[in-house]
Amino acid sequence: MVTCESCGIRSKAVQSLTDEELEIHQQNCAEIKLVAGDIIIKEGLLSTHVAYLKTGLAKIHKKGMKRTDQILKIAQQGSYIGMQTILSQKIHQYSATAIEDSDVCFIGVATFKELIMRNATFGHELIQFLCQDELSYFNRFANLQQKQVDGRLADTILYFANDIKKHHDFIIPLSRNELAAFICSTRESVTRAIKDLSDIGTIQVTGKRFTIINVDLLKKISENG
Amino acid sequence: MVTCESCGIRSKAVQSLTDEELEIHQQNCAEIKLVAGDIIIKEGLLSTHVAYLKTGLAKIHKKGMKRTDQILKIAQQGSYIGMQTILSQKIHQYSATAIEDSDVCFIGVATFKELIMRNATFGHELIQFLCQDELSYFNRFANLQQKQVDGRLADTILYFANDIKKHHDFIIPLSRNELAAFICSTRESVTRAIKDLSDIGTIQVTGKRFTIINVDLLKKISENG
DNA sequence: TTTATTATGTGATATATATCAATTTCTAAT
DNA sequence: ATTAGAAATTGATATATATCACATAATAAA
Numbered sequence: 037m038v039t040c041e042s043c044g045i046r047s048k049a050v051q052s053l054t055d056e057e058l059e060i061h062q063q064n065c066a067e068i069k070l071v072a073g074d075i076i077i078k079e080g081l082l083s084t085h086v087a088y089l090k091t092g093l094a095k096i097h098k099k100g101m102k103r104t105d106q107i108l109k110i111a112q113q114g115s116y117i118g119m120q121t122i123l124s125q126k127i128h129q130y131s132a133t134a135i136e137d138s139d140v141c142f143i144g145v146a147t148f149k150e151l152i153m154r155n156a157t158f159g160h161e162l163i164q165f166l167c168q169d170e171l172s173y174f175n176r177f178a179n180l181q182q183k184q185v186d187g188r189l190a191d192t193i194l195y196f197a198n199d200i201k202k203h204h205d206f207i208i209p210l211s212r213n214e215l216a217a218f219i220c221s222t223r224e225s226v227t228r229a230i231k232d233l234s235d236i237g238t239i240q241v242t243g244k245r246f247t248i249i250n251v252d253l254l255k256k257i258s259e260n261g
Numbered sequence: 262m263v264t265c266e267s268c269g270i271r272s273k274a275v276q277s278l279t280d281e282e283l284e285i286h287q288q289n290c291a292e293i294k295l296v297a298g299d300i301i302i303k304e305g306l307l308s309t310h311v312a313y314l315k316t317g318l319a320k321i322h323k324k325g326m327k328r329t330d331q332i333l334k335i336a337q338q339g340s341y342i343g344m345q346t347i348l349s350q351k352i353h354q355y356s357a358t359a360i361e362d363s364d365v366c367f368i369g370v371a372t373f374k375e376l377i378m379r380n381a382t383f384g385h386e387l388i389q390f391l392c393q394d395e396l397s398y399f400n401r402f403a404n405l406q407q408k409q410v411d412g413r414l415a416d417t418i419l420y421f422a423n424d425i426k427k428h429h430d431f432i433i434p435l436s437r438n439e440l441a442a443f444i445c446s447t448r449e450s451v452t453r454a455i456k457d458l459s460d461i462g463t464i465q466v467t468g469k470r471f472t473i474i475n476v477d478l479l480k481k482i483s484e485n486g
Numbered sequence: 487t488t489t490a491t492t493a494t495g496t497g498a499t500a501t502a503t504a505t506c507a508a509t510t511t512c513t514a515a516t
Numbered sequence: 517a518t519t520a521g522a523a524a525t526t527g528a529t530a531t532a533t534a535t536c537a538c539a540t541a542a543t544a545a546a
Binding site: 436452 | 526
Binding site for chain 2: 098099100101102106108119120121123124125129130152153154155156157158159160162163164166167168169170171173174175177178180181182183220259260261
């Protein structure tokens with residue numbers, strides 16, 4: 037069994053802990069293996085743990101008025117999930133679901149809070165994380181509002197290629213419905229947008245496999261909206 | 262002159278400082294009186310200070326591809342502005358402009374960071390603030406995407422009434438263009454939405470003065486989109 | 487296999503809202 | 517008060533995309 041101490045991929049925050057603090061962390065922390073589709077946290081339920089996504093990929097989603105959830109963001113390995121709620125409110129305000137097989141560590145709320153209060157560097161790392169996160173939202177927000185569907189899809193494809201998969205040929209582990217929920221559109225419009233981008237020769241798509249053929253053109257569409 | 266020590270409306274974070282730390286804060290902090298329209302921080306410029314909005318109201322806005330800025334949020338008194346950038350990136354990623362006469366304290370970056378690293382409670386309060394903020398975005402995001410203009414305007418009117426002005430009769434210190442930038446629409450559509458809500462007797466509007474006549478109906482429109 | 491179920495694709499149509507153009511109202515300056 | 521400039525309103529039109537309806541493909545179950 038891997039302890040927090042021996043864990044090679046612990047967060048920067050955890051790296052800043054003293055031996056004693058790391059021991060506290062270790063005692064109140066459980067690692068769980070998830071498969072795609074497993075729920076990490078669920079909107080509306082009491083928040084008892086903070087989740088740390090060690091490996092894998094998850095979607096952060098939220099109920100709207102309409103039936104389908106909206107996908108707020110994709111959480112990559114190294115992300116803390118559910119800490120927003122844990123510190124002030126007690127009920128999770130959003131859900132998180134693994135979209136790839138993932139390893140997740142659950143840390144008890146009380147422990148998490150204690151570490152923040154004990155170790156300023158731990159808190160500092162969390163602040164960095166939260167700030168970074170907020171800036172991403174600002175960007176996403178601006179892009180979503182000012183671009184139309186083709187541009188938003190281009191953004192998403194480039195995001196998966198550059199930030200997540202680091203490859204020009206990759207799987208986007210989202211259904212067309214989920215893609216729509218992510219770029220704030222509909223299944224049908226996503227299908228058509230994929231066709232548009234394929235037709236002009238920027239990408240090649242088979243099911244969930246995307247291959248970027250002409251990056252420059254794709255970037256141009258992303259930039260022009 | 263008001264010192265940080267004697268300041269009655271210092272932030273919860275500052276309240277947690279020791280006398281010595283408060284002295285450090287005091288030495289690197291300047292209070293400035295702004296009038297509506299004054300810039301607090303500007304996107305693209307080097308971030309040297311964190312701003313604390315002591316009193317007043319400000320808009321947080323960001324350049325898009327199109328000419329007009331988008332308004333990401335309204336910052337109320339008690340908000341820290343510009344701390345996202347200061348900790349990781351060096352260039353402000355968004356602008357902040359006073360939309361009412363305001364008192365703002367500017368704290369040097371180095372000092373701000375020092376206090377985070379010295380005092381875990383200070384950091385903890387900032388984390389609370391950031392988490393709260395993030396949850397607001399999630400809500401705003403969900404609402405914006407799923408409601409149409411009338412519903413989004415209703416949201417905004419209720420937001421100013423309940424959260425900011427705490428009155429059913431109040432001034433929204435935004436032009437129609439700014440209102441549009443806030444609810445992600447256009448000047449003309451905002452005008453028409455205001456007319457819609459007036460026509461059905463939910464509100465009464467003269468220029469920037471809004472009076473809520475039928476709250477229940479307004480809430481209903483907000484909820485149904 | 488066959489059948490049921492779910493995901494995806496495609497065409498036709500509806501609609502909310504952006505855009506364009508012209509007018510009126512408000513505000514500030516001389 | 518008069519003029520100039522900006523902000524807001526109003527109407528007509530264009531358009532991106534949602535919605536609806538149906539067809540097809542992929543997947544899981546019997």
